[in-house]
Amino acid sequence: MKIVLQNLTKRYPNRNKKIKEDVIAVNNFNFEIPDGKLIGLLGPSGCGKSTTLNMICGLEKPTEGKIFFGEDDVTELPPENRGVGMVFQSYALYPHLTVLQNIMFPLENRKGKDRMTKEEMRQKAEEAARLVQIDQLLERKPSELSGGQQQRVAIARALVKVPRVLLLDEPLSNLDARLRLQTREEIRRIQKETGITTVFVTHDQEEAMSISDMIVVMEAGVVQQIAKPQQIYEDPINLFVARFLGTPPINVFKGEVKSGILYIGKDAVLKVVPDSKWKEGAQDAAPGVALKEGTVAVGVRPEGFVPRPEGELHCGLTAVEVMGRDTSIVATNDAAIGGSIRTIVSTEEIAHAQGETVNFHLKPGRTYLFDEDDGSRVRCKFLPLQ
Amino acid sequence: MDKNNNKAWLYLLPAMIFLGVFMVYPLFDVMIYSVEEGYNSASQTYFGIGSYNYNYVLRDPYFLQALKNTFILVVITVPLSTAIALLISVGLNSIEKLRDFFQTVFFLPYVTNTLAVGLVFMILFKKTPYSDGFANLLITAVGGTAVDFIDGPYWAKMFVMCFYTVWVVLPFKILILTSALASVNPDYYKAARVDGTSRLRIFTRITLPMISPMIFYLVITGFIGAFKAYSDVVAIFGTDLNAAGMNTIVGYVYDMLYGDSGGYPSFAAAAALILFAIVLTITCINLLISEKNTHYA
Numbered sequence: 258m259k260i261v262l263q264n265l266t267k268r269y270p271n272r273n274k275k276i277k278e279d280v281i282a283v284n285n286f287n288f289e290i291p292d293g294k295l296i297g298l299l300g301p302s303g304c305g306k307s308t309t310l311n312m313i314c315g316l317e318k319p320t321e322g323k324i325f326f327g328e329d330d331v332t333e334l335p336p337e338n339r340g341v342g343m344v345f346q347s348y349a350l351y352p353h354l355t356v357l358q359n360i361m362f363p364l365e366n367r368k369g370k371d372r373m374t375k376e377e378m379r380q381k382a383e384e385a386a387r388l389v390q391i392d393q394l395l396e397r398k399p400s401e402l403s404g405g406q407q408q409r410v411a412i413a414r415a416l417v418k419v420p421r422v423l424l425l426d427e428p429l430s431n432l433d434a435r436l437r438l439q440t441r442e443e444i445r446r447i448q449k450e451t452g453i454t455t456v457f458v459t460h461d462q463e464e465a466m467s468i469s470d471m472i473v474v475m476e477a478g479v480v481q482q483i484a485k486p487q488q489i490y491e492d493p494i495n496l497f498v499a500r501f502l503g504t505p506p507i508n509v510f511k512g513e514v515k516s517g518i519l520y521i522g523k524d525a526v527l528k529v530v531p532d533s534k535w536k537e538g539a540q541d542a543a544p545g546v547a548l549k550e551g552t553v554a555v556g557v558r559p560e561g562f563v564p565r566p567e568g569e570l571h572c573g574l575t576a577v578e579v580m581g582r583d584t585s586i587v588a589t590n591d592a593a594i595g596g597s598i599r600t601i602v603s604t605e606e607i608a609h610a611q612g613e614t615v616n617f618h619l620k621p622g623r624t625y626l627f628d629e630d631d632g633s634r635v636r637c638k639f640l641p642l643q
Numbered sequence: 644m645d646k647n648n649n650k651a652w653l654y655l656l657p658a659m660i661f662l663g664v665f666m667v668y669p670l671f672d673v674m675i676y677s678v679e680e681g682y683n684s685a686s687q688t689y690f691g692i693g694s695y696n697y698n699y700v701l702r703d704p705y706f707l708q709a710l711k712n713t714f715i716l717v718v719i720t721v722p723l724s725t726a727i728a729l730l731i732s733v734g735l736n737s738i739e740k741l742r743d744f745f746q747t748v749f750f751l752p753y754v755t756n757t758l759a760v761g762l763v764f765m766i767l768f769k770k771t772p773y774s775d776g777f778a779n780l781l782i783t784a785v786g787g788t789a790v791d792f793i794d795g796p797y798w799a800k801m802f803v804m805c806f807y808t809v810w811v812v813l814p815f816k817i818l819i820l821t822s823a824l825a826s827v828n829p830d831y832y833k834a835a836r837v838d839g840t841s842r843l844r845i846f847t848r849i850t851l852p853m854i855s856p857m858i859f860y861l862v863i864t865g866f867i868g869a870f871k872a873y874s875d876v877v878a879i880f881g882t883d884l885n886a887a888g889m890n891t892i893v894g895y896v897y898d899m900l901y902g903d904s905g906g907y908p909s910f911a912a913a914a915a916l917i918l919f920a921i922v923l924t925i926t927c928i929n930l931l932i933s934e935k936n937t938h939y940a
């Protein structure tokens with residue numbers, strides 16, 4: 258079942274009654290979620306991702322815009338008539354009921370011709386339990402289960418009524434790191450097995466990157482970028498997205514483009530040319546259009562630094578950290594925002610980082626230019642200086 | 644180890660002395676009084692040890708009347724007040740506007756003096772040469788005949804008593820239940836809504852079990868409180884409760900000690916211990932019942 262969000266907008270009256278202007282939680286969200294995909298809504302807290310999920314679920318009504326499940330307009334439908342299954346952040350398992358009773362609860366609500374016999378309900382509940390592999394625990398109370406098991410019960414309860422759409426609100430945030438890895442693969446497996454279109458909300462970029470087919474990055478109620486996980490990482494649309502994804506985070510410098518050369522501080526680092534392949538959004542730097550010169554924000558991913566004695570970017574060396582397979586060089590540069598940068602390099606290259614200073618080449622494919630004022634991406638291509 | 648033990652006892656000593664002097668010793672003393680036959684508090688003498696005091700109290704028509712009154716009061720007011728409090732709390736919980744205002748209104752009786760409230764009830768219900776009282780005005784307005792609620796038939800007096808008790812205990816119960824309702828995680832209700840649960844089912848299958856420990860607490864304390872009713876009765880019917888036929892067990896104990904026909908600490912002690920036994924039994928039954936039906940999160 259594909260989900261279509263059309264101009265979806267949610268406004269709340271401001272809590273501070275002196276301010277007349279409404280708070281815009283979600284602003285003009287347009288997106289078509291393809292059938293059978295797993296979509297991650299990603300953003301910092303308060304960005305409107307949970308509001309969006311609640312609107313898809315039907316717990317909140319959009320101020321404007323429409324929601325379609327397939328061809329059905331469900332905007333005005335209450336949640337129970339939409340055929341959605343929802344897993345809450347707190348799991349919301351009824352503590353006084355056993356696992357089996359919890360899973361059967363949605364089925365017991367059915368009336369009229371949808372009514373099922375006790376036997377049918379039990380059978381369906383056991384099926385759902387088997388799918389999430391908790392069929393051994395049916396007689397337990399939720400308090401006797403671990404966090405991961407509770408999570409599975411919550412998913413089973415959402416799946417038992419065979420929903421058209423499965424919604425997960427911060428599904429992994431209550432689990433410890435190890436369980437999180439295991440559970441997210443589990444969610445992926447269950448989603449693949451059932452083929453139900455699934456939307457989940459998270460503020461953890463790693464979580465979103467690891468299991469989503471598509472990621473929607475939101476900030477302040479506005480969709481920033483919708484793309485496949487790797488594409489979002491490699492081709493961020495603006496500085497916010499670039500900063501939000503990736504650990505360690507992207508390093509940002511104040512830079513300047515002067516006669517086709519990118520400077521960071523006094524160091525000329527790369528040659529800048531218009532991107533001939535870039536077609537969409539021709540206002541940035543269409544082929545043949547000269548790149549706007551002046552100050553820019555330069556983002557360089559941690560793995561975009563190559564330490565070499567003859568490197569163009571001159572930095573002060575703070576520390577070399579070896580953590581398992583990763584080696585980090587922490588260095589200082591006056592042009593870096595925050596004053597220091599963190600890089601990830603291969604172990605053989607540490608040899609170049611000794612003494613007081615370290616010099617880096619920048620990888621063209623891991624370096625990005627952003628508008629200094631609004632953070633939007635400045636499309637261009639980089640070439641080495643020589 | 645020994646040294647630590649001594650220290651522990653030392654720390655416990657103040658509490659133990661306090662409890663011993665004011666709780667344990669009086670309890671045993673009451674037990675002793677209750678079996679001393681013909682005890683005279685002036686001369687501190689008694690004739691012998693036996694069950695005569697209990698026999699006397701259990702045959703005393705005043706005690707039997709008090710026992711009956713107390714039981715009627717308990718059986719009517721405890722379920723009724725808990726149910727009404729639950730109803731009001733659910734109502735309060737589901738409105739948004741004026742919630743604070745109504746909460747204050749419902750809580751007012753709690754901070755009002757018992758005797759003052761009793762006076763107000765007398766004005767509402769008492770028939771005097773000058774006025775029939777507010778309640779009778781209402782009754783005659785709808786075509787009924789006026790009843791004297793304070794000095795009239797037994798059922799009328801009992802009605803006022805129950806009405807008053809329910810009204811007085813409501814605020815505390817509402818306070819407890821509204822906070823219990825507010826502490827239920829709203830995600831449960833959202834999950835139930837997504838699954839298409841009817842409102843009645845949400846209430847019976849989710850809300851009630853979730854607040855069951857608090858309901859149970861209110862029922863137990865309600866039982867104990869109603870069994871110990873005394874000051875409320877005095878506030879409405881005056882101090883000569885035996886004459887009014889509205890005495891309670893605690894009232895009987897008081898009368899046996901200090902009332903006009905008083906001066907019999909042994910009878911008072913026997914009656915007090917009978918009350919103790921009743922409350923203990925009822926509380927144990929309550930605990931047994933609730934163990935199956937109460938969910939502790």
